[in-house]
Amino acid sequence: MNCSACRSRLGQRRDDELSARDSALVDAHLASCADCRSFAGRLAKIESTLVRLAPIEPSGDFTLAVMAKIAAMPAPARRPARFWWLLVADIALWAAIGALTALGAIRWKAIAGGVAAFAANSYVASGTLYDVAKDLHVTNVLALGVGVELAVLALVAAFGRRLLPRFRAALAGVLS
Numbered sequence: 001m002n003c004s005a006c007r008s009r010l011g012q013r014r015d016d017e018l019s020a021r022d023s024a025l026v027d028a029h030l031a032s033c034a035d036c037r038s039f040a041g042r043l044a045k046i047e048s049t050l051v052r053l054a055p056i057e058p059s060g061d062f063t064l065a066v067m068a069k070i071a072a073m074p075a076p077a078r079r080p081a082r083f084w085w086l087l088v089a090d091i092a093l094w095a096a097i098g099a100l101t102a103l104g105a106i107r108w109k110a111i112a113g114g115v116a117a118f119a120a121n122s123y124v125a126s127g128t129l130y131d132v133a134k135d136l137h138v139t140n141v142l143a144l145g146v147g148v149e150l151a152v153l154a155l156v157a158a159f160g161r162r163l164l165p166r167f168r169a170a171l172a173g174v175l176s
């Protein structure tokens with residue numbers, strides 16, 4: 001048996017897991033090899049030291065103490081939610097639409113004509129489309145839509161900062 005085979009079997013020998021033949025071979029090698037005897041001695045010393053180490057048992061109130069310390073820690077500063085960009089983006093969008101319309105880049109009449117032509121091609125008479133639009137007061141509906149959107153954006157800008165954390169907490173409660 002060589003040195004490496006001997007050393008790799010020392011743990012098994014200690015645990016009585018070696019066959020009688022292997023155990024005898026290890027013993028024979030240790031008797032003839034000072035290096036491996038020294039290695040086995042160091043190994044035994046380390047093992048006896050490890051055995052003497054007292055296992056660490058957390059105290060009974062360990063979890064409570066940790067949780068109490070966490071509770072006592074200052075809450076991380078919450079970054080205030082910002083909504084102004086929503087308002088700015090919306091105003092910019094309407095300004096862009098207005099500017100493009102004024103410059104003639106967006107031709108609403110042409111678009112309406114295109115939609116009517118498409119509808120006509122789709123076997124819906126353009127006259128019918130016009131009547132439907134008139135009946136639904138499309139212009140009024142559009143104006144109302146813009147007004148409602150602006151009102152919602154104003155509300156979000158005014159109260160969103162206060163309402164969002166509450167909404168978030170409610171959502172977290174529902175999800176948990």
Ligand SMILES: [Zn+2]
Nearest residue numbers: 002003033036
């Ligand atoms: Zn050896």
